[in-house]
Amino acid sequence: MPSLGRKTLKSVRARSRNIDIVFEHMGYGMIIAYFFFTASAWLSHRxxxxxxxxxxxxxxxxxxxxxxxxxxxxxxxxxxxxxxxxxxxxxxxxxxxxxxxxxxxxxxxxxxxxxxxxxxxxxxxxYAPKLLACPNMSTTTESGTACYLGDDEGYVFARAPEYSGYFFPIFVTHDTALHEGNIIGAHILPRDEFLATQDFLNALREEGFTPKKIEYLGAHDYEIMTERPWNIRWSSTASSTQSINNLNLVLASISEEKESLSTLEVVDLRFGNKIFYH
Missing domain, CATH: 3.10.20 (Ubiquitin-like (UB roll))
Structure with a gap:
């Protein structure tokens, strides 16, 4: 019994010492914090x-x-x-x-x-505006009031002012997010899809075309309107280089056959070497 009493007494003393150490450290911490607070307050008013x-x-x-x-x-x-x-x-x-x-x-x-x-x-x-993202615009309309500004990576960052004409390429996506007004802060297309599209648009520019409106038809398919009186249908799964070659072949064929480009409406490049036009 005396042995048990001594152990209990030692345990109580140890606990008390531990509590004292905790409060001692808390006191030091408060002193240090007060010092830094006072020093900061003094410096902040210099x-x-x-x-x-x-x-x-x-x-x-x-x-x-x-x-x-x-x-x-x-x-x-x-x-x-x-x-x-x-x-x-x-x-x-x-x-x-x-x-x-x-x-x-x-x-x-x-x-x-x-x-x-x-x-x-x-x-x-x-952000530097490089394109317009617009919902459900007719491919023959040049003005819109419900469009958004996007940069050269397809990031949509602000609502566009009212405009007329094609001072930036217009991307038409038929995306319900555009109607709900929550596209700001998002990308108009997935990154790989947007890069593939930009690669083809740049290839068109090198051939003398001016892309004005790019309408997403779904499943990697697009209809592109340029300054020409006819449109181009294209798939992002195709090679840009091959697509341009096929386009040039069609235009050369039409010229050789003495057909009039004025009656041409669409050149469809979505099916590889099978090119359709009417």
């Missing part, structure tokens, strides 16, 4: 680090004034009620970057730096 000007670079379609106002509001917010964030040491870079992305879908990238401790430079890179 004029030598205070940001007194903001410059926005690279914003053309995106509103510069809105970015400037957003940054000014973020710098005015205090951290833990005492730490001034309007300084080159503690300014909320991540918070501002996130809000600028949310401000406008045309923002592709954001970078920030403080020059000479007082001048905040915000550099914006915008």
């Amino acid at each position: 004029d030598i680090f205070r940001i007194d000007s903001i410059e926005v670079l690279g914003a053309y379609a995106v509103d510069k004034e809105k970015i400037d106002a957003l940054a000014s509001d973020a710098l005015a917010q205090k951290l833990l009620f005492r730490i001034d964030r309007n300084n080159s040491l503690l300014y909320p870079r991540g918070h501002m970057t996130r809000d600028i992305y949310l401000l406008d879908g045309r923002v592709k990238s954001v970078s920030m730096k403080v020059v000479l401790r007082k001048h905040l430079v915000i550099s914006i890179e915008e």
Whole structure:
């Protein structure tokens, strides 16, 4: 029994010592945290680090004034009620970057730096529009109001303004997502499909064609309208080089047979060496 009592007493003392060590470490942690908080608060109010000007670079379609106002509001917010964030040491870079992305879908990238401790430079890179994504447009209509802007990788980043004509190639997909307005932030086509399509469109340009409208017919099939009075049907499963060769053969054959291109409506290149036209 005395032996058991001694063991119990040692166990109680050990537990008490462990609790004391935990509180001791907590006390040290609070002292260190208070030191850093006080030092941060003191440094944040030094004029030598205070940001007194903001410059926005690279914003053309995106509103510069809105970015400037957003940054000014973020710098005015205090951290833990005492730490001034309007300084080159503690300014909320991540918070501002996130809000600028949310401000406008045309923002592709954001970078920030403080020059000479007082001048905040915000550099914006915008998506460059290279195509229009439009829902269910007639192949004979040149204007639309429900289209979206896409870049050279098929990424859709903003709603397009009203337009007339073909200042960018128009992709018609018949995608229900376009009607629901949730295509922004997505790609108009899967990456491999889009790259194959772009490869063929570039090949057409090299042959003197100007692609104006590309309508997705389904299952890798497309109908392409150019400046010519007839359209081209093409499959992305075919080689661009072979498709161009077949197109040139058809046009040469029509010329040799003295048929008029003015009556031609469609050249169908979707079936390999079997080429149909009417």
